[in-house]
Structures are given as structure tokens and as C-alpha cells.
Amino acid sequence: KIQVVSITNQKGGCGKTTTAVNLSAALARLGQKVLVIDMDPQGNTTKVLGDPSMLPQWRTIVDFFDDEEATLESCINSTKYKEIDAIYSHLDLFSTKIRLISEPLNYVKLRSYLSKELRKKYNYIIIDTPPDLGGILMTNALSASDGYIVPVGTEDAFALQGVKQIATFIKSIRKGLNPTLEMIGVLITMRDDRSNITKAMLQAIPNAFGQEHIFKTCIKRNVAISAASAKNMTIFKYDAKQQGAKDYLNFAKEFIEKTNG
Amino acid sequence: KIQVVSITNQKGGCGKTTTAVNLSAALARLGQKVLVIDMDPQGNTTKVLGDPSMLPQWRTIVDFFDDEEATLESCINSTKYKEIDAIYSHLDLFSTKIRLISEPLNYVKLRSYLSKELRKKYNYIIIDTPPDLGGILMTNALSASDGYIVPVGTEDAFALQGVKQIATFIKSIRKGLNPTLEMIGVLITMRDDRSNITKAMLQAIPNAFGQEHIFKTCIKRNVAISAASAKNMTIFKYDAKQQGAKDYLNFAKEFIEKTNG
Numbered sequence: 001k002i003q004v005v006s007i008t009n010q011k012g013g014c015g016k017t018t019t020a021v022n023l024s025a026a027l028a029r030l031g032q033k034v035l036v037i038d039m040d041p042q043g044n045t046t047k048v049l050g051d052p053s054m055l056p057q058w059r060t061i062v063d064f065f066d067d068e069e070a071t072l073e074s075c076i077n078s079t080k081y082k083e084i085d086a087i088y089s090h091l092d093l094f095s096t097k098i099r100l101i102s103e104p105l106n107y108v109k110l111r112s113y114l115s116k117e118l119r120k121k122y123n124y125i126i127i128d129t130p131p132d133l134g135g136i137l138m139t140n141a142l143s144a145s146d147g148y149i150v151p152v153g154t155e156d157a158f159a160l161q162g163v164k165q166i167a168t169f170i171k172s173i174r175k176g177l178n179p180t181l182e183m184i185g186v187l188i189t190m191r192d193d194r195s196n197i198t199k200a201m202l203q204a205i206p207n208a209f210g211q212e213h214i215f216k217t218c219i220k221r222n223v224a225i226s227a228a229s230a231k232n233m234t235i236f237k238y239d240a241k242q243q244g245a246k247d248y249l250n251f252a253k254e255f256i257e258k259t260n261g
Numbered sequence: 262k263i264q265v266v267s268i269t270n271q272k273g274g275c276g277k278t279t280t281a282v283n284l285s286a287a288l289a290r291l292g293q294k295v296l297v298i299d300m301d302p303q304g305n306t307t308k309v310l311g312d313p314s315m316l317p318q319w320r321t322i323v324d325f326f327d328d329e330e331a332t333l334e335s336c337i338n339s340t341k342y343k344e345i346d347a348i349y350s351h352l353d354l355f356s357t358k359i360r361l362i363s364e365p366l367n368y369v370k371l372r373s374y375l376s377k378e379l380r381k382k383y384n385y386i387i388i389d390t391p392p393d394l395g396g397i398l399m400t401n402a403l404s405a406s407d408g409y410i411v412p413v414g415t416e417d418a419f420a421l422q423g424v425k426q427i428a429t430f431i432k433s434i435r436k437g438l439n440p441t442l443e444m445i446g447v448l449i450t451m452r453d454d455r456s457n458i459t460k461a462m463l464q465a466i467p468n469a470f471g472q473e474h475i476f477k478t479c480i481k482r483n484v485a486i487s488a489a490s491a492k493n494m495t496i497f498k499y500d501a502k503q504q505g506a507k508d509y510l511n512f513a514k515e516f517i518e519k520t521n522g
């Protein structure tokens with residue numbers, strides 16, 4: 001039912017990429033076939049999942065946007081992980097996105113090319129988005145999505161300020177482009193129960209979004225999660241015994257339940 | 262000599278806003294008169310420094326960009342802190358920036374209006390920038406700046422990936438718009454000496470940027486820094502005895518030394 005999912009939040013460093021990567025890896029461990037689309041010109045997801053020796057010759061999301069002849073399929077490549085495919089990003093996406101803006105149809109190009117045939121090949125299509133509210137990349141991602149997840153950093157002084165901002169943008173996407181776009185849920189990330197900020201946020205976040213919209217699973221702060229990404233690995237490949245691996249696996253199970261219902 | 266300073270890094274959550282706010286507060290404590298410009302549509306700096314009862318009636322950076330008659334001076338307002346003035350941001354900057362793109366002169370509007378008279382009123386003009394590499398807001402900030410600071414999160418798995426990206430963009434700014442733009446330095450933020458990632462990063466960051474470009478002062482991870490921002494305070498107002506306050510005060514002293522030489 002919900003198959004194409006954007007991981008999105010304007011706030012920087014709240015765990016979008018970390019979630020796109022490790023949710024996908026967890027889903028793969030649960031037997032799901034996953035396509036990850038890196039819509040962020042920063043290419044952090046690309047760095048973790050992509051084979052650096054192959055990336056220079058592969059077509060990326062830039063080719064998809066630039067090339068009139070391009071299909072999404074022609075930009076799909078393998079990752080280091082058997083059950084995960086990816087459409088990679090590239091630094092050129094920074095300049096490409098500026099050029100794309102002049103043509104309104106470019107705002108919905110991803111949706112236009114996300115065919116039924118392509119959807120049949122995967123259980124889930126997970127999109128990592130840049131912190132670019134209202135921008136052409138975020139619009140492409142959200143207009144093509146069935147649902148979206150909002151990671152929120154529990155220690156983030158500005159977490160709640162971002163809530164209202166996302167809501168306004170989602171409203172306009174629903175109105176103009178994608179009336180059935182669903183919020184799958186808010187994922188609490190970097191939870192640190194020793195901290196007073198976390199205690200306060202664990203009350204404030206449900207108040208801001210509505211308790212029913214918060215995933216039961218929280219991702220606790222676990223230095224191994226960052227260490228894994230720094231080594232270009234998923235947490236499962238780095239050390240599946242870490243708390244971070246358990247958290248993301250439990251999150252993936254809850255996610256499957258919520259999106260299959 | 263260096264007076265107008267951008268705090269910039271494409272990577273989200275590396276401490277740009279936290280540094281813009283607390284460096285400015287530290288400078289004020291050292292007797293400096295500071296103007297803070299919030300160029301980020303997220304308005305995190307605005308939330309910390311601005312009086313919420315006054316903000317709705319004040320002109321912001323949006324009015325500066327939108328209004329042909331606007332001057333920078335007409336958009337300057339007080340903050341809760343006597344020695345700090347600000348040009349505030351507003352949510353509308355997300356949509357405004359998209360409209361501005363069509364007119365090339367809008368990319369350098371900040372510089373065009375940053376007059377000698379205005380510069381005389383302040384010791385420093387500190388600009389908080391959004392994570393929008395190559396975008397119109399970052400271009401305005403950097404083309405108007407004498408120098409820039411790059412905060413880098415020591416626990417950040419993607420910190421070094423961003424280094425190369427900034428360098429490329431700065432190169433094009435220097436070539437086309439601002440040949441004398443200087444990197445004042447790289448500020449190591451959220452340093453946590455208990456962590457193995459920090460140990461590795463404290464070697465990797467100087468290697469990536471060059472040892473001479475790293476500020477000697479590092480900002481250690483200090484939950485009070487985040488708690489302060491969450492309460493819309495600077496760390497000094499929240500609790501000047503905290504390690505975070507000492508770190509930012511020492512950083513401000515080093516910053517004054519580096520920018521006056």
C-alpha cells in the first residue's frame with residue numbers, strides 16, 4: 001500500500017541519511033527488496049552504499065534529470081548489499097537543480113517516470129532528501145511518494161521549530177501535487193535518556209505531532225551508528241550486535257507493519 | 262580588517278547557528294558591537310535572539326530582498342542583548358529565495374547594500390547561512406563577506422565529504438564574485454574526547470583542511486549549549502559557568518586575534 005517513502009526534515013543533521021541507509025539495510029535483512037534514491041547533492045547516502053570504484057562510470061540522479069532520453073531504470077545500480085539497489089547522487093546535482101527550476105515539469109519528473117513496472121520490482125523505494133524545503137529536489141521526492149517519515153533529533157534545540165515548517169510545505173504538496181501523501185510517522189532519533197533535553201523532548205514531540213504519529217521505536221544515540229557511516233557501512237555490516245542495529249531492525253518491523261496495513 | 266563573516270557548511274547540524282549565536286554573544290561580552298544576519302529560512306538564529314512579541318511587526322531579511330525601496334538599515338532591529346543587533350529571517354524566505362533566482366543581481370544584493378556607513382556602526386557582522394550550497398542565499402552571504410568560518414562536527418560521519426564540496430563552491434565565489442574572500446578557519450564543534458570517532462577526526466580534519474586553518478579552540482560537546490538554544494538563550498545567559506560558555510569565549514578571543522591582525 002505504502003511503497004515509495006521519503007525521509008524528510010528541513011533540519012540539518014537529524015538523521016535523514018542515517019535512517020535512509022539503515023532502514024533500507026534492516027528491510028533487506030527482513031527479506032525486502034529495496035531501491036534507495038539519493039536526492040541529496042551532498043551524496044552522503046551514495047558514499048555509504050556505493051562502490052567508489054564503480055561510481056564514476058555509473059549514471060546517477062543527475063543523468064536522470066539532465067538527459068531527455070533518460071529513464072529511471074537506466075540510472076539504477078547495485079550497492080554493496082545484495083538486496084539493495086540505488087539511484088546515486090552526484091555533486092553536480094547542486095548546479096543541476098538550479099538549472100532545472102526554470103521548467104515546471106522538472107518538479108514532478110521523478111513521479112512521471114516512476115512506472116508501475118519499476119514499482120513491481122521492489123517492496124520499498126526509500127528516498128533520502130536534502131534539507132531544501134520547497135525546493136525542486138524535495139518537491140520531486142514528495143510528489144513521487146506514497147508516504148514520508150520525519151526523523152527528529154531528541155537533543156535538537158530547534159527540532160520543534162522545524163515541525164511547523166514541514167507541515168506548511170506538506171500541505172501545499174497535498175493541495176497541488178499529491179493529495180494522498182501520508183505521514184507514516186515521526187521517528188525519534190539520537191535519543192539519550194541520560195539527558196534532560198531528551199526527557200523534555202519525549203513529551204514535547206508527541207504534543208507537537210500528535211502521539212499517534214510517533215513511531216513506538218526510537219533510535220537511541222549510539223556512537224557505532226556514526227562510526228559505521230564513517231566507514232561507509234550500514235550498522236548491520238559494522239556490528240549487528242550494537243544497540244543501533246537492534247533499534248533500526250525493530251524500527252523496520254514497525255515500519256513494515258504500518259505500511260502494509 | 263576582517264569584519265563581515267559567514268558561518269558556513271553545507272552539512273546539516275554541524276553547529277552553524279550555535280556558533281553564529283554564541284560567537285556573537287561572546288564578542289559582545291568582550292565589548293564588541295555585533296550585527297547578526299540570519300540568512301537561513303529556518304530562522305533558528307532568529308528564534309534564539311529575537312523577541313517573539315516584536316518579531317511579527319519588524320522588517321526582516323525577506324523585506325530586504327522583496328522590497329525595491331528597502332535598505333539593510335531599515336531591516337536592522339535590536340535583540341534581547343544590548344550589544345547585539347540583528348537582521349532577522351522569516352519562513353517566507355523559503356518561497357522568496359525561489360522567486361529571487363531569476364534576477365542575477367539578487368545574488369549580490371546583500372553586498373550591494375552593505376555600505377561603508379553601516380560597516381562603521383559595528384565591529385563585526387556575523388552571517389548565519391543555510392545548508393544551501395551554490396544557492397542564492399549562500400551566494401549573497403559569501404559575496405558580501407570578508408571571511409568565513411567552517412564549523413565541523415567532530416562526531417560527524419560525513420564531515421570530510423563536505424570539505425571538498427565547500428572548497429569547490431568557494432573557488433567559484435572567489436573567481437567570479439569575491440576574490441579576497443578568506444577562510445578565517447575551521448572550528449571543531451561537538452568534540453567528545455571519550456569517543457573514538459573524535460580521536461580519529463582530530464587527526465583527519467587538520468589533514469583535510471591543513472593544520473594552519475584549524476582554530477586552536479574547539480567547542481566541546483556540552484548539553485547545556487543545546488539546552489540554552491532550546492530556551493532561546495545564549496549559553497552565557499543560560500549558564501556562563503558551563504564549559505560551553507568558556508569554549509565560546511576562548512573561541513571569540515582567538516577569532517578577534519585572527520581577524521584584527
Ligand SMILES: Nc1ncnc2c1ncn2[C@@H]1O[C@H](COP(=O)(O)OP(=O)(O)OP(=O)(O)O)[C@@H](O)[C@H]1O
Pocket residue numbers: 010011012013155156157158272273274275276277278279280301305390391392450451452480481482483484485486487488490505
Ligand atoms: N557543543 C555542542 N554541544 C551540544 N549540542 C550542541 C553543540 N553545538 C550544537 N549543538 C546542538 O546540535 C544541534 C545542531 O546545531 P546547529 O543547529 O547549530 O547546527 P546547524 O549547522 O546550524 O544546523 P542546520 O544545518 O540545520 O542549519 C542543535 O540542536 C544544537 O543545539
Ligand SMILES: Nc1ncnc2c1ncn2[C@@H]1O[C@H](COP(=O)(O)OP(=O)(O)OP(=O)(O)O)[C@@H](O)[C@H]1O
Pocket residue numbers: 011012013014015016017018019040044129130131189190191219220221222223224225226227229244271272273274416417418419
Ligand atoms: N543514533 C545515532 N547515534 C549516533 N550518531 C548518529 C545517530 N544518528 C545519526 N548520527 C550521526 O549524526 C550525524 C547526522 O546524521 P545524518 O547525516 O544522518 O543527518 P541528516 O539529517 O541526513 O543530515 P543532513 O541535513 O546534512 O542531510 C551523522 O554524523 C550521523 O552519523
Ligand SMILES: [Mg+2]
Pocket residue numbers: 016017018040044129
Ligand atoms: Mg543527509
Ligand SMILES: [Mg+2]
Pocket residue numbers: 277278279301305390
Ligand atoms: Mg542552522
